[in-house]
Amino acid sequence: MSLRSFRPTIIIPTKDRAQILAQLLGSIEQLEAIERILPEIIVADNDSRDNTYEHVKATARCFPTTIRALKVRRAGKSAAVNDAVHSAKGNVLAFLDDDVVVDKTWLTSIEEFFQNGKYQVGQGIVRLQSPAKEDPEIQKLVQRYRTIPKLEHDPKLKEVHSLNGSNFFVSRDVFDRVGGFDERLGPGASGTSEDVEFAHRLGRSGICIGYAPKAVVYHHVDRGRLTDEYFKQSHWRQGRSRLLIRNRSAAAILFNLVHAFAQYALYTLLCKERNRYRSKGRIYHYLGMIEAKQNNAGHPEDR
Missing domain, CATH: 3.90.550.10 (Spore Coat Polysaccharide Biosynthesis Protein SpsA; Chain A)
Known part of the structure; x- marks a missing residue:
């Protein structure tokens, strides 16, 4: 319309x-x-x-x-x-x-x-x-x-x-x-x-x-955003935020974290930088979720 x-x-x-x-x-x-x-x-x-x-x-x-x-x-x-x-x-x-x-x-x-x-x-x-x-x-x-x-x-x-x-x-x-x-x-x-x-x-x-x-x-x-430290904090915040959007169990987060670590190791061996950083970002993402879980920052129920 x-x-x-x-x-x-x-x-x-x-x-x-x-x-x-x-x-x-x-x-x-x-x-x-x-x-x-x-x-x-x-x-x-x-x-x-x-x-x-x-x-x-x-x-x-x-x-x-x-x-x-x-x-x-x-x-x-x-x-x-x-x-x-x-x-x-x-x-x-x-x-x-x-x-x-x-x-x-x-x-x-x-x-x-x-x-x-x-x-x-x-x-x-x-x-x-x-x-x-x-x-x-x-x-x-x-x-x-x-x-x-x-x-x-x-x-x-x-x-x-x-x-x-x-x-x-x-x-x-x-x-x-x-x-x-x-x-x-x-x-x-x-x-x-x-x-x-x-x-x-x-x-x-x-x-x-x-x-x-x-x-x-x-x-x-x-240029301050184009650093490893900012990259880490950005994905960490994203993990905390996504847990607020949709709560997930600790088991699901840990499973995804292990999977992200495995991908990171693989892409490091294969020298695929973009894929390696994508996996690294996911690691920080799930670590942010775990921290939020520990601080009782997640929803009590899935949205």
Whole structure:
């Protein structure tokens, strides 16, 4: 079902990243048709200790459309996003992470996606930001660790089965029907997977996620994420988060952990680096689950 009118609210959760947020707002200011579409922009400031709130207020004074800075004291990205949605006026909610910049056609591509009328949820493309994406060493590390969001499929693909919170959009009707983000999950809480859990609920409600290859953002390349230590912590957080989404028995976790160790040993012998790191990530994932089990962080029942 297509929307009669396209009235988007762009929601940007952030915490203590005023400088990088300024790059995103600068790219939004240059969007094609921004003065025609006039999107509402809500920056959900999750109790930043830097000058994020003041910077957004100052930027709003000379911006081509409405920007609102919303202070959210409750911890976590999911809490910040939920509060922003509660105050949003648009009939389309477009979610952006604060460490991306948007392509100049991003907004009109989302408009076209919803006017097409086939889907009410869309996942856009996430590419790496220049000049880092042209650096061969960066490309090698991104491929090894997979700790910086990068998402692009065959443009002929029609649907995807999960979401990446860096760049997706949903009609307000569908969001209200499915419900907000699980505030136990995501950065500032369990660490990750709030977007994955939201996608699971969409699927259980029979709502398909359309692939929107024209809606492109470019993700900042933080070299701090391209290390063994960050890789370990990222998968550890993912394990804790996935246990919150669906509880598993200790026996099942241990079985999968042993299997991951066996795969890691095999791929090490075969000198297959990508497969070795994938197995290594699974080891950390299941170790994170075990830690969560020990801390009584899992659900008492499967969801």
